[in-house]
Amino acid sequence: MLPTFARVCLVGHGRLAIPMDDGTEFIAGPGDITSLPKGHDAWVVGDEPVVVDWYSASNYAKGQ
DSSP: OOOOOOOEEEEEEEEEEEEETTTTTTOOTTTTEEEEEESBEEEEEEOOOOOEEEOOOGTTTTTO
């Protein structure tokens, strides 16, 4: 798996397969909100394009 960052994600359209480093895997679809720790990957499931709105949780409320 590629290095990843923790992030929060809202899926607006399409479906994503999301496997974790610990071996668990789930599918996120329209309307799903995920909180993903470091150690995940993701790819599109099917032919429908995926639209997501995400934010790297590692930067949330970080002092400047």
